[in-house]
Amino acid sequence: MDLLVAVGHSWEARLVERLSSVPGVVVSRRCVDLAELLSAVAAGHGDVAVVSGDLRGLDRESVAQVARHGVRVVGASPDGSEARERELRQLGVAGVLHPALETDEIARRLSEEDPDGIAGLALSGDDERPDLSGSGPVRAMRGPSVASAGARAGEGAAERGDLSQTPEVEQPRVVAVWGPTGAPGRTTVAVNVASELARLGRSTLLVDLDTYGASVAQFLSVLDESPGVAAAARASELGTLDLAALARLAPEAAPGLRVLSGIVSAQRWPELRPAAIEHVIDLSRGLADVVVLDLGFSVEDDEELSYDTDAPRRNATTLTGLAQADDLVVVGAADPIGLQRLVRALQSLPSVPSPPPRTVVNRVRAASVGPDPGRRIAESLQRFAGVEALHLVPDDPAACDAALLQGRTLAECAPSSSARDALRTLAADLVGVETRRQDGSRRRRRRG
Incomplete structure (x- = not known):
């Protein structure tokens, strides 16, 4: 599984090291900004794009643009805080991971389309x-x-x-x-x-x-x-x-x-x-x-x-x-x-x-x-x-x-x-x- 990583510079190295320890996962490119990520996706690179909420210019349309190229989008946060995860989910990102997770859990969130079971949630009559x-x-x-x-x-x-x-x-x-x-x-x-x-x-x-x-x-x-x-x-x-x-x-x-x-x-x-x-x-x-x-x-x-x-x-x-x-x-x-x-x-x-x-x-x-x-x-x-x-x-x-x-x-x-x-x-x-x-x-x- 080839990963494209575009996250905050202050904790990028820590996340990349953690991702690289997952069996079968290769971080093929570390993108410095959103423009580089979109260019890499358009060129046919990557299976999964890992993005963070502090990536400058990230919005719902850019998330959808990545997905239109057949690349799954997974969110990432430095500490797993609920506020950061909520911010990413509001942009249409279903799964969110962070470096403190176990290796098996990271692999699951990278592989599953909707690891947290939140995609497509709608208000029901009892909500x-x-x-x-x-x-x-x-x-x-x-x-x-x-x-x-x-x-x-x-x-x-x-x-x-x-x-x-x-x-x-x-x-x-x-x-x-x-x-x-x-x-x-x-x-x-x-x-x-x-x-x-x-x-x-x-x-x-x-x-x-x-x-x-x-x-x-x-x-x-x-x-x-x-x-x-x-x-x-x-x-x-x-x-x-x-x-x-x-x-x-x-x-x-x-x-x-x-x-x-x-x-x-x-x-x-x-x-x-x-x-x-x-x-x-x-x-x-x-x-x-x-x-x-x-x-x-x-x-x-x-x-x-x-x-x-x-x-x-x-x-x-x-x-x-x-x-x-x-x-x-x-x-x-x-x-x-x-x-x-x-x-x-x-x-x-x-x-x-x-x-x-x-x-x-x-x-x-x-x-x-x-x-x-x-x-x-x-x-x-x-x-x-x-x-x-x-x-x-x-x-x-x-x-x-x-x-x-x-x-x-x-x-x-x-x-x-x-x-x-x-x-x-x-x-x-x-x-x-x-x-x-x-x-x-x-x-x-x-x-x-």
Whole structure:
């Protein structure tokens, strides 16, 4: 086993001597800094990289970069202190060793992928998480308790859609909202679906991950100066992001609805590195029952366009969101150009790691596709893209314009809107809840 060692200079010799005493282990290179370590890994050297928290520039992305080259990352500390080990684990390093360990234990930690059994740990229903409200520990329910969620659903049933049952507690889910270029209404759908999920009794976190035109903050009248996802990504890179810190960065925009705003300027996209975004999404599952991701349009793997394969990739944020999602909502526009783009987008999805899509056609109207627009759209998508199930959102410009002007959701400013009714049905479909339409008829969709 070839080791690459990059640790603090004051105790490097002691650690190297200890590692060299382990049978079958060879310290092939002692790297003076992070740049040398990354260069050695890129050149194909080493089986395991041993790093310490005091290595200048070490962050979550550099740990992930080493791992992408097939080199396992193991942490090291001079004295085995809990604080140093915690710092490394927050950067995504699973195993940590120190010179005082027995030889057999060092060999085990170097060989095993997850020697301490901590990788992939997630909050479960019986775990406690940091208090986000100042009233002591709370259960990892990801938001209000089941009782309070049910109470909200019962108290405002008529206004929220006449729920016929209280939602069952399930594992937190990540819903990605994506669609092709041309402004088909991705953010409109994401914001209003998130709002409806909160009104259905599910605590919801809306995350703006659009690296081309983030607009959730403006949509909901959230201060543009709010740090949001960029601050969360930076904290993740530095190993300081935890559930309480994420909650502080995602204020409540409405009861049960938190918002993690996007980057203020599209030029700041390099701040959103894949490893950090993956960590933010994973941690978000502990903050809400449902996490809704508003993604950018492009899924081109722009890494292939760069000579430097470790350079920042603008589309990596969208690709990471799609890969981490449990449900995918694909939004297209109801006009000839929008439908053509939607067909091509659906055809490109099999090459991208993502869950099966739920297709939504937005702004459905006869003026753009002819009489009986729903039937025409359904037939076209079934013929050219094999779409069997379809969600149609009627065009309601007056309601949507009023909501945008007021910085509110359709449920708040136009509760009787036909577009709101369709988006409420979509939200109910995502969580398997029965609702009633505006005409009073019941409708239940099964999640799948």
